[in-house]
Amino acid sequence: MARLTFVGGIHPYDGKDLSKDKPTKEVLPKGDLVYPLSQHIGAPASPIVKKGDRVLTGQKIAEASGFVSAPIYATVSGTVKAIEERRVVTGDKVMSIIVENDGLYEEVEYQKAESLESLKKEEIIEKVKEAGIVGMGGAGFPTFIKLSPKEPEKIDYVIVNCAECEPYLTSDYRRMLEEPENLIAGLKVILRLFDKARGVLAVEDNKPDCVELLKNLTKDESRISVKALKTKYPQGSERQLIFAVTGRAINSSKLPADAGCVVNNVDTVVAVYHAVMEGKPLMERIVTVTGDAVADPRNFKIRIGTNYHELLEEAGGFKKEPEKIISGGPMMGFGIFDLDVPTTKTASALLCLTHDDVSKMQPTACINCGRCVEVCPGRIVPSKVATAAEHYDEETFIKLNGMECCECGCCSYVCPAKRTLTQSIKSMRKLQLAKKKK
């Protein structure tokens, strides 16, 4: 049963008006492009080019180095300048391939598919794998693995995550308005893999024009429906989305496939379409450059690897001094201290704010008000879980279901004592996950 929503969640200022009404602008990079070898979950890709090699747009420059891994493609033509460590948005230094752009944009030849029907299922999955597609909503999990669950016949829902619940972000919104055909075609490609599944385009109801448009375009598609979900953060969180669409609740140790679902976000589905039907590897994505410090906030279709500096220049630079710059949205993005980092497959936005809420607020004592409990979509007690984490009390942390946290940030957002609940829980989760791996 579709519930169209979930328990908990918040309604922060969404800031989408800044950028939502301007058409996406295509940006060709001018400077060097940087391709971190690790821009997905799993093993870093291993380079197959060396310094001095000439590469073409669409040429593979690093290949997957394990099952959970993804290849990387050059997004411009030019010369490999170096393979060295470069700083990425998370602040880490990651081995990267640097390509000097020759400005010619010479492309390799892509092999188009004749028709979807002519492709075997294995061929589709192979194409998605070869194209280096990973979850572009932020997680960066290799998509071909999602598309090949153990029991494909048990999948009865293919959900496209069009919620875009993160404040300020409008890239999915623009994509849905500007190329809905590609989105629907991508969904059809995925549906081809799952005979018993129906496709659902799950959109938050703050985008009525998208709902309307997609409904019109899919009215003759018997397998595809559009669902308008209640607008609430984090509606786009995978498990909350599955619940809203199907009424099935899964815990953190389960996969969407356990609930008969395959979930992908808008950009990913469009990338699947390009990969399978046009033979194009993952090279582009849409990035929202926005925030009250930006002169001309809007969306850009960018070549992955473009420097954030260039994006900001395209958006007219700063009109006010920024105090905080975030890669991604304000709820789950990464704060960055310097713009000199490359865009990656998972870069959804560059958000420049003139106010830094966090550094102005001093955490004080918990007053046990219970607001975090009210908003937690994972239905845990964040105040207690965070305290356990802060005391490094692993046993209590696990007992209180600390591992069920999805790190959405709602608890920190509402906390009147300004405790850094999400941060504490997140750190402990990371430690526990690392321990499990050992």
Place this chain on the structure above:
Amino acid sequence: MNKLLKVSSNPHIRSGAATGNIMLTVVFALLPATGFGIYNFGMRAFLLILVTVISAVLTEYLYEKLCKRPVTIGDFSAVVTGLLLALNLPVSVPLWMGALGAVFAILVVKMLFGGLGQNFMNPALGARCFLLISFTSLMTDFECDAYTGPTPLAVLKEGGSVNILDMFLGKTAGTIGETSMLAILIGACILLFTGIIDLRIPGTYIVTFLLFVVLFGGHGVDPAFLSAQLAGGGLMLGAFFMATDYVTRPVTKRGQYVYGVALGMLTGIFRLFGPSAEGVSYAIIISNLLAPLIEKVTLPKAFGKGGEKR
């Protein structure tokens, strides 16, 4: 860019909710009851309130100064404690008792246990009960210039009859802030509409108490008796302003219902079977002590049932 910006863990935005704002709203919501108390009992009530509030704030300030801790009187929680304590005192008590109660509330019940958020029982009620036990006759003497009789609940307990309208409006004997059901309900609405409290605890509390009185009160479903029980004593003030105290109530949703039931039953027992006509304060502080246990057994089930391994 030369200037490196600050980074922080997500989320990067925060809501406007702040402890100080919440406490200030509670003070604001207490103003109708406070105002009526002063109107009802005269300037002496105002003086007592002033002494209690100032003593509470000063105790917190001095304690933190002496212990070289950050001073937290800016969060207004000491003001709330002082004000609530004053509203729970008869107008005739000496001023030093108000001050003593405030010092006990802040120093013993709150600061010694770790300050805001760490106290195991409601400081104002802890202090009231401390005063009740130590100075029973002064604390239960409700005679003053305005009223010379016993409180309506005491009258009721002796089998007498009371004027319900007077009780609803608050023109009766009692502690400074508890007499007017109307003024308290106005304040309660402020708390409800600003989302500071919800009806889970007060609702369960009052319903349970009424059921208890119907079953064991000896009057059955007698509207006059029931409304007198409802409007009399500290029930309204306790249910909306003190049982809902964040720090000392269970944080879990299911726990709050259990807590409400416990409060209702204890209040019923104390009022009907105890030696005194009043029982809200004791019911609340005893339930405060149960809160951690209630929380422990009412932890919510995590989304997707949680816990089990793949």
